[in-house]
Amino acid sequence: MTTNINPRLTQVFRFVRCSYANGVAELVYAFDHGEELTERVTFPHAPALPASHQAAFDEALKLLHLIAGVSYYKAGVPPRIEVAGGRLDDATANLLDALYLHGLAEFAYRNGLDLRGRIAFPRGGAAKPEAKALKLPHRTLVPIGGGKDSLVAVEAIKSIGGEATAVWVGNSPLIAACAERTGLPTLNIQRELAPGLFELNRLGAWNGHIPVTAVNSAILAVAAILYGFDSIAFANERSASAATLEYEGQLVNHQWSKGYTFEALLGDWLHQHVAADLDYCSLLRPYSELAVTRTFARLTLYFDAFSSCNRNFKILGPKPADRWCGQCPKCHFVFLALAPFLAKPRLLSIFGRNLLDDENLAAGFDALLEYQDHKPFECVGEGAEARAAMYALSQRSEWQEDALVARFRSEILPQLDEKELAIEPWLQPSPDHRIPSRLQPALAFFG
């Protein structure tokens, strides 16, 4: 492909068209009058779509087109957004404005951009009538990420005998291995980014974090209608709703699309536009990271398969270092959050090393504790939560001499109020969640 535009100087981002045939959705975008960028999403063994589901499917596909555009839009962040087929109804425009603004907040912060006032999807289109129930089968799509959270969600649903399919997007051998370990039927959807995006990157496109959970959610909404599922159960904790930092008056949350606000926006949108009986929720929403790690600590089955490390391990090896880089905030956080709930040698055998006895990692753990730094741009728990876990370890003889725990005791702890460091309050569920009544008994799994 030969494009010679400078993506950062583009004026219009255009949603050109989307289509679906034979299990493949094509999502087409363009900048200005440049070449079309075509993304393909492939749904394996896609069944024929009953006519009764066509309207719902079209709505879901359209939303996928609009949401997946965020990967391309961010390359240039042009001042105007055009959608072929005309203006969006206000609910849709609200959802997208919010998603593009908050989902790209970290991207904007990192690149020194201000997107406020810049993102405006064309609105004012006629609202459609409320979607009807489609009598979708009582089964759940559970997206698997390879980390602890989705595996806890899987086991919670299994514990009530719920019918579920482990689903993931893309080619990750780690996720495939975890999905297989769940024993559930699996569904692997492929997403192929437009090759032109790589070319834009080479030409100096803006780059950075995008709200990938939103994209995956939209893909699963299409899949739910296509294959017949009445629920999509993500595994986003309570802490996903907490902001990473505030920047020039705007809250920046790395995990915005894993947060409760987005869950509610998308869940309501799907009920209105796609199917009244398609539920979108997070099964882990009432829980803190610590409550989830405590539950995960019982699931020995997954100890040698899972990884929450954010390095993309495209090639799997047998050693812990082949799944845990030990350097990234995710590694640090999961290590810290599991530590209060696992025998120390077992935890260390999972990671292959003791991250809390490595002085070089002090800065990384400080950031988790929000000590001298802001929380990292990662899907990690709240600072107070990390402090509670660290405090618990500092009271335990088998941990307290480890370099970073000892440092916590001597340097950080004297500045904290011990009353606020108890772990127990973190283990209490909170009442806010959107889990449909059919799946609510699964919450008993968290004990």
Added chain:
Amino acid sequence: MKFGGTSVATLPRWQNILELVASRRAEGARVLVVVSALSGITDALKQMCAQEDKGKRIEAAKAIAQRHYDLLDHMQLAVPGTLADRLAELAQLAEDGPSLLGELAWSALVQAHGELMSSALGSAFLTHSGLPTQWVDARDCLSAIALPNQNERTKLLSAMVECKPDPALNARLAEWGEVFITQGFIARESQGRTVLLGRGGSDTSASYFGALLKAQRVEIWTDVAGMFTANPRQVPSARLLQRLDYEEAQEIASTGAKVLHPRCLSPLREPRVPLLIKDTNRPELEGTFIGPEVREHAPSVKAISARKGITLVSMESVGMWQQVGFLADVFANFKQHGLSVDMIGSAETNVTVSLDPTENLLDSDALAALASDLAKVCRVKVIAPCAAITLVGRGMRSMLHTLSSVLAEFGQLRVHMISQSSNNLNLTFVVDENVVDELLPHLHELLITAGALRTDDSALFGPSWQALYGSGEVLPPTASWWRDGRRADLLKLGAEHTPRYVYHLPTVRQQARELKTLAAVDRLHYAVKANTHPAILKALAEEGFGFECVSPGELKAVMAVVPESAPLLFTPNFAPREDYEWALTTRATLSLDSIYQLEHWGEVFRGREIVLRLDLGRGLGHHEKVRTGGSGSKFGLPVEQLDAFLRLADTHGVTVRGLHAHLGSGILDDGHWGEVYGQLASIAERIGSVTFLDIGGGLGVPSHPGEARLDIAALDKVLREVKAAYPHYKLWMEPGRYLVADAGVLLTKVTQTKGKGNGTIRYLGVDTGMNSLIRPALYEAWHEIVNLTRLDEEATALFQVVGPICESGDVLGTDRRLPEPQEGDVMLVAQAGAYGKVMSSPYNLRDEAEEIILE
């Protein structure tokens, strides 16, 4: 003769047993065969024991019976009476369940049936095949003894037998026949109940019988030829150990070797019955012979092993240790929490102990409870995950002086504990577990290089595992151009003048073409620092190579001889600003490797595309000084500074087009580049602009005789796998030494000899040394040295080959076996094509070596 589960599971394997037993019989020996249960049967019996439902138990017993019927069918044999009795008994046990005998006794009896049935079946097969074989019930021969501290479980499921030679049993068997078959794993206790011998039980049974009968020897037939100098899975070049004494073998078995359970050696020690490990599939191999200590061998390290999953408990206290009973109280805590201590290391204020990975340690609160109890009396630190690396060999302390390079290696790691016990058999280092996989092959190599593991003694050390079971090829003595084709030319060149470097261009081309077979690699650059001779540069340009230069001087030398079309890379390290500025005026692709360069000279690079050299945080290679990764090395940008670098790059409009990492030199493990490649690729995914990855060079060239060459086909496979995962990145490499090392030799002449220490140490002097070739002095590099004038004469004496430079380090080779030299003989130092001439110096103002090209 003992045969394990897989050896008795099929008809062909039984035919194999028949042959082996017949061959021993032919030697005049009476043979007692000890067998395990058919593979999988013991597990099936255990599952049956766990089954509470009677119907399911009966079903399980039927399935187990069927396995034996099927094998008999295959043998075309009817069910023999002995086996029918056993099957009936098993069916009855399934029917009864544990209530009658008690859970443990019932379970032991059920499990014993695996061996009872396989031996009955074997007896029928061997007898039917013309080798009359008597079935012996092991329980009539092996009596379990009661031990203090034994509970019902250990008494029944991991029993011990005391074996004194029993001539009466010998006599009984002699009357009865020539060939016998019996069961491994089982015995009988004083109340007449059947008991099991626990883990490694069948090997132990064989030992018990060997001791009872005071056998000529015990043979353990298994799927590998014996014990090796290291775990072959970790160290493919591990050598077969052909001769060990009981204590050494037991130590090796206890510290890692899986082939033999350590407990099966002690019964043999007193009656001095030797044990031989043999490979069922390759009976022609020597195997490992284990017997009483012999003294005619030089002391040598025999093996290196690693045990993972070790947890250390370090206890710190001032002045307490001397108090009577303090340690006893401390250790009582370990007992109370069910944790057993393995190694102990102590200092005045610290006692550190190691714990093996047990279920109790990993999945209970035992360790937490222990730590909190200990914390009442001392400061406790729990260190894990660790690995214990053990060197085993009789007389370890007398070998310490040979271990300096090995100890230096440990000097770079976090060593938590060193342990050496008074039996002088081992030396153990406890280190972080994650370093072990790479460390072990390296240490094994170092032990050989240092002369601590005396692989030159062919009575002790057999072939390498790789040669026996790897690609299967036994390496021929390396054919070399200087030995075979061009020797006369070299002698003539040497007679004319020395010292001289001679380079053989066809070898350079051959190596280049071999690397070009790496299909995954998109571009190869020759790292010209290895050898900048214009003829070599030209030859490689003709082969389509690019050139990697590290200084303006190298760039100029290359540009003077190679065509405009040849790609150039400029990858300096700590070079001054002017070097970069000048390089930017050339067509070379530039590589940066620190924040400083962008921070301070950012505008120099504005609008440029660069390669970023990363330090992936670990280094590899044959010597500390050739390692170029890890924080101890000055190369590369640490990964944690990557984000800062990218922000600076953005500020200055610099585009990162490629990522580069180079971990070291002389690496012979093909998996290593796959790891570097995969790691670089995963980092590149975070940077939109990257289009190629440069995984450096460091392709090892074997120097010691018998050392395996880097497997280029295997390397290609590894690289292609990574490429399949990351097809959007081009792959570059930068080999240097690999291309030119073997192509060059250094010719020098004998000047004189000298003897010291009553002639026990002999020096052979040559007319050049570290001034021409500094690698032996700098890296302890090993170069083959031959007397070219007397290549066909027998090598009779050991020499230290030294040069004329006034430095005690001016040694080209130590302990080289060479023919008796004469002044003026032409000596050849091999593999001198890389880092030879280019590293030479005018030190002592001796004449520099000339360079000659052979077409």
